[in-house]
Amino acid sequence: MRLLTGSARLAGVIGWPVSHSRSPRIHGTWLERHGIDGAYVPLPVAPEHFPAVVRALAQAGFAGANVTIPHKEAAFAVCDHVDETARRAGAVNTLVFTPQGIEGRNTDGYGFVANLRAHGVDPAAGPALILGAGGAARAIAAALQEAGAEVTLCNRTQDRAEALAAALPPARVLPWASRAAALADYALLVNTTALGMVHNPPLEMDLGRASAGMAVADIVYAPLETALLKHAAACGLRPVEGLGMLLHQAVPGFAAWFGVTPQVDAELYQIVAA
Incomplete structure (x- = not known):
């Protein structure tokens, strides 16, 4: 069993509701597979609290977060910087917290x-x-x-x-x-x-x-x-x-937050599909 330390890297998925999300299972599998000192957690956040919560997560030391329904357009607005993919998509599904501010990406098309x-x-x-x-x-x-x-x-x-x-x-x-x-x-x-x-x-x-x-x-x-x-x-x-799209879109975020580019394979598919 992995035990978190005080240096653990933290990320999560923000949605309303968020209990249906399979992202914790995806990222949890990769964290276990690579023995990473880190955690990925579901974060149920009502729309009216979304901007404040995102800023608080950045201040609390989170590495970033995924964003799901209904927050993807709100995530675009809260970012200090968005990449060209997010700009063309008009929405953000991946937040990366950096010393320069909140960076927004959209990995749905990539996935x-x-x-x-x-x-x-x-x-x-x-x-x-x-x-x-x-x-x-x-x-x-x-x-x-x-x-x-x-x-x-x-x-x-x-x-x-x-x-x-x-x-x-x-x-x-x-x-x-x-x-x-x-x-x-x-x-x-x-x-x-x-x-x-x-x-x-x-x-x-x-x-x-x-x-x-x-x-x-x-x-x-x-x-x-x-x-x-x-x-x-x-x-x-x-x-x-469609499940493969969900798995592949998670790869860039995991790499940005945890420093390892994970693999989408048959074992991951079976774990998430279960």
Whole structure:
């Protein structure tokens, strides 16, 4: 059993609520694996207290923190510096406390692209169709553009897709009703909506017109295999589950806080999926 010392490095995940987060399991596994004198803790923080708590954590000696729903936009505002990835994503999910102040990063897009590559999918192999227009869609669209892919956004409320496309030129917009008919034009389909998640309605998506070998990625990881991914496998397409994105997006934060770049492997996947 690891015992913390007075020199332990501290980090955590801030959310409201935060009890559902699997991040403590991810980082706890890596801390054990590398024998690091440190801890990663869940931090339930109400929105009205978020800025004050972040500053207090920095003053209390924390190395940093992850930020989850509903704080990612508030985290952007509280930072003294944000990197280009966070700026393009318009949100922060990783805070690093430095002598120069609070640094904000967004690793969601990094995690998504790393998970694609772990499944043998080249993010720049062809055009990508992204369903949704929220924070996750923005981070993933920006990362795919940086990787060299053409991006089209498709959302139930088209005005939101158009606003996001305007923020990420030269992204295009496809009407929600045209999503299935247009699949032959894309090499990658990405669901960034909550449709298909536990306690949510399923994503109604006919993949019958998809191009051969198209990759279908779903960022939902509860359940691990969504109805969309089952449909993709049945159609002979390439399903990419969402848990891997969660694992890969955690790597840069752990490296910044604890000084070790950890590995995402089958053992970690099984521990977090359990």
